[in-house]
Amino acid sequence: MGWEVSLGGFVVGLLIGLTGMGGGFIMTPMMIFIFGVAPSVAIGTDLVYASVTKMVGAWQHWRQRTVDLVVVKWLSAGSVPGAVLGALGVHEIHRWMGAQVDEVLRHVLGVTYLLVSLTMLVRIRRRAPQGDDAALRPAPWKLIVLGVAGGFIVGLTSVGSGSLFMAVLTLVYPVAAVKLVGTDITQAFLVTGAAGLAHLALGTVDLGLAGRLLLGSVPGILLGSCLSARIPDGAVRISLAVMLVVSGVKLL
Numbered sequence: 001m002g003w004e005v006s007l008g009g010f011v012v013g014l015l016i017g018l019t020g021m022g023g024g025f026i027m028t029p030m031m032i033f034i035f036g037v038a039p040s041v042a043i044g045t046d047l048v049y050a051s052v053t054k055m056v057g058a059w060q061h062w063r064q065r066t067v068d069l070v071v072v073k074w075l076s077a078g079s080v081p082g083a084v085l086g087a088l089g090v091h092e093i094h095r096w097m098g099a100q101v102d103e104v105l106r107h108v109l110g111v112t113y114l115l116v117s118l119t120m121l122v123r124i125r126r127r128a129p130q131g132d133d134a135a136l137r138p139a140p141w142k143l144i145v146l147g148v149a150g151g152f153i154v155g156l157t158s159v160g161s162g163s164l165f166m167a168v169l170t171l172v173y174p175v176a177a178v179k180l181v182g183t184d185i186t187q188a189f190l191v192t193g194a195a196g197l198a199h200l201a202l203g204t205v206d207l208g209l210a211g212r213l214l215l216g217s218v219p220g221i222l223l224g225s226c227l228s229a230r231i232p233d234g235a236v237r238i239s240l241a242v243m244l245v246v247s248g249v250k251l252l
Contacts, residue, residue, distance in 0.1 A: 002212070005035065005209065005212040005213055005216070006212055006213065006215040006216035007216055008027070008030055008034075008213065008216065009027075009049070009053075009212070009213035009214060009215065009216030009217035009220065010216030010217060010219065010220040011026075011216075011220065012026050012027050012030075012053075012213075012217060012220065013053050013057075013216065013217030013218065013219070013220025013221035013224065014220040014221070014223055014224040015224065016050075016053060016054065016057060016185065016217075016220075016221050016224060017057050017060070017185075017220065017221035017222065017223060017224020017225040017226075017227070017228065018181075018224035018225075018227055018228050018231075018239060027046045027049065027050070027213070028042050028043060028046045031045065031046065031209070035209075037206065037209065040204045041204050041205070041206050043199065043204065044196070044199030044200065044202070044204035044205040044206075045204075045205050045206045045207075045209050045210050045213075047087075047154075047192050047195045047196035047199055047205075048192075048196035048199070048200060048205050048207070048210045049210045049213045049214060049217065050188070050192040050196070051189055051192040051193035051196045052210075052214055052217075052218075053214065053217040053218065053221050054185050054186075054188045054189035054192060054221070055189045055193075056218050056221050056222060057185040057189075057221040057222075057224070057225050058182075058185050058186040058189045060221070060222055060225035060226065061181070061182030061185055061186065061225055061228075062182070062186070064178075064182065064225070064229045066176075066178045066179050066181070066182035066183075066228075066229060067179070067182040067183050067185075067186045068137070068173075068175070068179060068182075068183045069186075070137060071137060071138075071143060071169075071173065071183050071187075072183055072186045072187045072190075074140040074143035074144055074147070075143045075144075075146065075147040075165065075187045076147060076187050076190045076191065077143075077144050077147060078143065078144035078145060078146065078147025078148035078149075078150075078151060079147035079148065079150055079151030079154070079165075079187060079190070079191040079194075080147075080151060080190055080191055080194045081148065081151065081194075082147060082148040082149065082150065082151025082152040082154075082155065082191075083151035083152065083154050083155035083191045083192070083194045083195035083198070084151075084155060084194050084195065084198050085151075085152055085155065086151065086152040086153065086154060086155020086195065087155035087194075087195045087198035087199055087202070088155075088198055088202075089155075111252070114245065114249070114252075136173060136174055136175055137173065138172045138173060142172070146165075146168050146172075147187075147191075150164050150165050150168065150191075151191050151194075151195075154191050154192065154195055155191075155194075155195040155198065165184050165187060165188060165191075166180065166181075166184045169183065169184055178228050178229055181228050182225075182228075185225075
């Protein structure tokens with residue numbers, strides 16, 4: 001595995017930078033089905049790769065002032081411990097319920113993404129509210145609860161650090177799409193980092209493979225993050241809706 005791994009990393013990084021989504025749903029299956037990586041190692045490696053990739057995207061969005069650090073703080077207060085619990089509990093939960101856990105989560109997430117994407121398409125012509133974003137923020141306790149639930153799913157499956165939280169943010173925090181993307185990427189960096197460290201401690205990470213993926217994903221996410229600030233809000237929202245539809249259909 002050489003340049004083709006880095007090329008795959010570039011494509012995924014571009015999608016993450018532009019929409020905040022697409023990493024786990026593309027990268028993990030790509031490692032398993034195309035590069036022949038064991039599923040457990042693919043999940044752990046994807047989380048480590050995603051944390052570094054999203055750190056770069058978070059930095060770019062922070063420079064563009066398209067991150068709501070207050071929302072990031074409260075979401076991460078729940079999602080980081082939730083992700084660690086998910087990663088540490090993955091073996092026990094699978095021992096109790098086997099493949100049923102993955103099957104249930106897969107269908108629930110698929111239905112959720114499709115419903116959210118339909119909502120976004122219905123609202124696509126609405127302009128993002130103007131003025132102080134603080135008045136639009138959900139209550140801190142709601143963000144913490146959502147963070148715990150979403151973080152646990154991310155730690156368990158490596159899926160949803162972007163799309164799951166983006167789906168929730170889209171419904172509860174009606175600000176400009178580019179700020180949704182920047183906020184989502186920043187908190188996703190924290191949650192994938194926590195889950196990735198847990199998987200690293202469990203020995204389910206291929207650091208060499210993660211490094212080759214990062215060679216492509218870092219320039220990809222920088223380019224995608226820059227483009228997201230220059231593309232009209234409606235176009236970014238359409239991209240988000242399309243990504244959610246694709247993710248939802250893939251999961252059903």
